[in-house]
Amino acid sequence: MLEVKDMVVAYGRVNAVKGITFTVEKGQVVTLLGTNGAGKSTTLRAISGLLKLVSGSITFEGQRLDGVPAHKIVERGIAQSPEGRRLFRRMSVEDNLKLGAYSRKDPAGVRSDLARVYDLFPVLGERRHEAAGLFSGGEQQMLAIGRAMMSQPKLLMLDEPSMGLSPIMTQTIMRTIRTLQSEGVTILLVEQNASAALSLADRGYVLEVGHIMFSDTGRALLGDDRVKRAYLGAS
Amino acid sequence: MSDTTTSANRLARYQTSAHIAGVVAAVLGIVSVLLPWSYAHEPLDDVAYYGAPSPLQYNYLGLMVIVLVMFGAPLALRRKGKFRDRIAWNTGARFGGYAMLATALVAVAGIGIEAGGLVNVDPGGWIAVAAGVLATAAGLVLLPSAAPRTGTFRTPAWGQILAIAVGLAAVLFAAAYALGLTDSGAFLFYLTFALGLALTLVRVGLFGWLAQCAADNKKVLVFAAFLVAFLFPFTQNGSDANMSIATQVLFFSATALGLNIVVGMVGLLDLGYIAFLGAGAFTSASLSGSLFAHINWHPPFIVTVLISGVVSSLLGLLIGTPTLRVSGDYLAIVTLAFGEIFRITMNNLDGSDGPNITNGSNGINNVPELGLFGFNFGDPHVMLGVTIGRFANYFWLMLIVLALIMVVFVNLNRSRIGRGWVAIREDELAAEAMGVNTFGLKLLAFAGGAFLAGVAGSVKAHYDVSVTPDQYVFLESAFLLAAVVLGGMGTVMGVLVGATVLKLLPEKLRFFSDYRLMLFGLLLVFMMRFRPEGIIADERRQLEFHAEDEELAEEVEGELIAYHDHYNPDAAKTEELR
Numbered sequence: 001m002l003e004v005k006d007m008v009v010a011y012g013r014v015n016a017v018k019g020i021t022f023t024v025e026k027g028q029v030v031t032l033l034g035t036n037g038a039g040k041s042t043t044l045r046a047i048s049g050l051l052k053l054v055s056g057s058i059t060f061e062g063q064r065l066d067g068v069p070a071h072k073i074v075e076r077g078i079a080q081s082p083e084g085r086r087l088f089r090r091m092s093v094e095d096n097l098k099l100g101a102y103s104r105k106d107p108a109g110v111r112s113d114l115a116r117v118y119d120l121f122p123v124l125g126e127r128r129h130e131a132a133g134l135f136s137g138g139e140q141q142m143l144a145i146g147r148a149m150m151s152q153p154k155l156l157m158l159d160e161p162s163m164g165l166s167p168i169m170t171q172t173i174m175r176t177i178r179t180l181q182s183e184g185v186t187i188l189l190v191e192q193n194a195s196a197a198l199s200l201a202d203r204g205y206v207l208e209v210g211h212i213m214f215s216d217t218g219r220a221l222l223g224d225d226r227v228k229r230a231y232l233g234a235s
Numbered sequence: 236m237s238d239t240t241t242s243a244n245r246l247a248r249y250q251t252s253a254h255i256a257g258v259v260a261a262v263l264g265i266v267s268v269l270l271p272w273s274y275a276h277e278p279l280d281d282v283a284y285y286g287a288p289s290p291l292q293y294n295y296l297g298l299m300v301i302v303l304v305m306f307g308a309p310l311a312l313r314r315k316g317k318f319r320d321r322i323a324w325n326t327g328a329r330f331g332g333y334a335m336l337a338t339a340l341v342a343v344a345g346i347g348i349e350a351g352g353l354v355n356v357d358p359g360g361w362i363a364v365a366a367g368v369l370a371t372a373a374g375l376v377l378l379p380s381a382a383p384r385t386g387t388f389r390t391p392a393w394g395q396i397l398a399i400a401v402g403l404a405a406v407l408f409a410a411a412y413a414l415g416l417t418d419s420g421a422f423l424f425y426l427t428f429a430l431g432l433a434l435t436l437v438r439v440g441l442f443g444w445l446a447q448c449a450a451d452n453k454k455v456l457v458f459a460a461f462l463v464a465f466l467f468p469f470t471q472n473g474s475d476a477n478m479s480i481a482t483q484v485l486f487f488s489a490t491a492l493g494l495n496i497v498v499g500m501v502g503l504l505d506l507g508y509i510a511f512l513g514a515g516a517f518t519s520a521s522l523s524g525s526l527f528a529h530i531n532w533h534p535p536f537i538v539t540v541l542i543s544g545v546v547s548s549l550l551g552l553l554i555g556t557p558t559l560r561v562s563g564d565y566l567a568i569v570t571l572a573f574g575e576i577f578r579i580t581m582n583n584l585d586g587s588d589g590p591n592i593t594n595g596s597n598g599i600n601n602v603p604e605l606g607l608f609g610f611n612f613g614d615p616h617v618m619l620g621v622t623i624g625r626f627a628n629y630f631w632l633m634l635i636v637l638a639l640i641m642v643v644f645v646n647l648n649r650s651r652i653g654r655g656w657v658a659i660r661e662d663e664l665a666a667e668a669m670g671v672n673t674f675g676l677k678l679l680a681f682a683g684g685a686f687l688a689g690v691a692g693s694v695k696a697h698y699d700v701s702v703t704p705d706q707y708v709f710l711e712s713a714f715l716l717a718a719v720v721l722g723g724m725g726t727v728m729g730v731l732v733g734a735t736v737l738k739l740l741p742e743k744l745r746f747f748s749d750y751r752l753m754l755f756g757l758l759l760v761f762m763m764r765f766r767p768e769g770i771i772a773d774e775r776r777q778l779e780f781h782a783e784d785e786e787l788a789e790e791v792e793g794e795l796i797a798y799h800d801h802y803n804p805d806a807a808k809t810e811e812l813r
């Protein structure tokens with residue numbers, strides 16, 4: 001479904017992603033692992049069109065994505081819940097969600113998806129007219145995921161959804177991802193919490209300073225010694 | 236904490252005495268208006284006579300009556316009840332005391348300056364100051380009341396509409412009266428009085444109740460407000476001086492509202508907005524059939540308006556296309572430069588080097604009066620026994636233009652485009668990630684704002700009679716921006732208030748015209764310190780500027796998580812792996 005080939009992305013003259021290649025199949029959960037500065041968020045930003053490629057290509061459902069402006073990419077069916085959530089803090093929950101559906105032109109469908117998000121996260125429904133900035137970190141993360149879902153994406157990209165959350169909240173978020181997966185949404189997940197991400201993922205790629213070091217199925221990586229040492233904190 | 240509690244306990248014993256002292260002060264104030272305040276007759280439109288208040292002093296008398304009620308009501312309402320508990324009598328009384336002192340001091344200072352020395356102040360003036368001091372002291376002894384809950388009073392619909400009508404009539408009367416004052420000292424006195432009175436009524440909770448009435452009857456309020464504005468020329472009885480000021484306020488407001496789309500809603504800092512007004516004015520003047528114009532085509536005004544708007548928005552596109560792709564600071568610099576380039580270009584299009592379009596610094600003079608549907612805006616006519624002059628004609632036209640701009644603004648605010656704009660203001664990158672075409676929407680706002688300015692400018696050319704480059708200088712852009720920031724970014728009401736204040740004050744307070752930039756600077760600094768969201772705040776903005784509590788809560792939450800992770804690292808991991 002998504003094919004990234006030899007992608008190089010740079011901030012100014014510094015290459016943050018130095019030629020990576022990976023694929024995401026329809027219905028899969030794929031996770032990118034790596035330490036800070038490995039280039040995970042950069043990869044997501046490049047896919048959603050917020051950053052330009054230096055070289056390489058991105059193909060989504062057989063069509064080239066590189067060079068397409070960001071708002072057109074959302075229309076093609078890729079949504080991103082960006083790093084640090086980046087909610088519109090002064091806007092209400094409902095306005096945030098409506099902004100997630102900005103590219104859609106079917107009011108009835110948007111209404112039913114609003115109901116679906118409130119169903120998935122009841123706390124958002126109960127306080128739908130309150131400003132997003134007033135919610136707790138976990139609730140804000142729910143809103144960020146819900147907002148990304150509102151565009152009815154074929155591919156949902158989540159950047160560190162468990163960042164700054166309590167273990168219980170992390171579990172809730174991971175359960176949500178599993179629910180979305182079972183509904184057939186393809187998910188590209190970037191996580192620091194490797195164990196949680198790998199236990200969900202069909203496939204995982206390990207990035208280090210802009211390169212993909214190795215990849216395998218989620219289960220295999222969970223048992224991999226190198227992964228254990230570097231990301232799971234086991235000896 | 237304990238300090239304030241003990242001092243509160245100490246003060247609690249003197250509450251009744253303070254209320255009585257306040258009543259005495261108010262009575263003293265009433266006595267003072269029966270005595271002359273000044274020996275000379277010139278200051279403050281003559282406050283030198285015995286036995287009866289001067290017209291200006293009647294305002295002060297009204298303030299006294301209100302202060303009397305504030306201090307007296309808690310004495311009269313001994314039993315518990317909604318009138319005693321929901322109204323913030325004590326806070327109102329305290330601010331009433333401040334208002335008394337401030338007006339009395341302004342009066343004495345005004346008399347001293349205008350008549351040459353404080354010897355000219357008669358006993359009445361000193362009694363007013365003494366009453367003010369006493370009332371302020373009594374107010375400071377009072378324990379502040381809880382926040383007023385007057386919004387919870389249940390009022391029948393007719394009562395609410397009556398309240399709106401009385402409120403608006405008071406505004407109309409106050410505005411007409413203020414415009415009628417020619418003496419600077421008297422105007423300053425009246426301004427202090429009006430501000431003090433408004434503050435007192437806000438604090439006591441009257442505005443909370445009025446706001447509730449207004450919220451329940453929004454359509455009535457909007458309609459009534461326009462009716463009041465429409466009736467304004469009838470209160471002036473053909474006085475051109477005041478109508479001219481009022482019309483200028485409307486021009487300024489309409490332009491500021493256009494700028495408010497760009498700055499307030501989308502958050503683009505435009506420092507050269509006046510150039511779009513100028514472009515509209517020059518276009519309109521060139522097509523007007525003035526003898527000094529160099530274009531020999533005189534379309535009807537309806538067409539001219541549209542052409543002016545289009546010319547301005549094309550300029551907006553020209554400036555916006557290259558600059559809106561980059562971050563905000565560049566836009567500020569480029570628009571600042573654009574404003575200057577516009578002025579200098581208009582100065583140089585005098586035919587000595589290139590085409591002659593504007594006659595250089597002389598500009599295009601003798602722009603004929605506006606004609607619309609066979610009606611000449613320069614002709615005075617009599618309506619209901621009142622002469623409606625040229626300025627009143629333009630006033631009504633601008634009122635219609637302003638109403639149209641307001642309708643556009645409010646509808647945009649609620650629309651999908653408006654939501655996209657606010658999202659760009661809040662977080663441009665996140666908006667882009669949500670599929671908002673940020674560049675396109677910014678360009679639309681920029682060009683749309685320019686269009687509105689062009690429309691306003693095309694009317695202004697006829698109103699001003701002559702259009703010269705030096706009417707459209709950077710200072711005017713700065714004032715427009717100040718009106719938006721002062722009034723409240725992103726709101727309609729706020730910008731109207733800001734524009735009115737910034738345009739009206741310099742017209743009326745001629746004596747401080749040398750210092751007006753300094754005073755506006757000070758005003759802005761104080762606003763940014765004490766009320767950064769502007770006089771009338773956008774709900775979202777208010778959150779933005781008073782978010783300390785919110786951030787604190789987040790910090791605590793973060794620490795709790797860190798603490799939890801630190802002490803239960805294994806618990807967390809095992810739970811997830813399970």
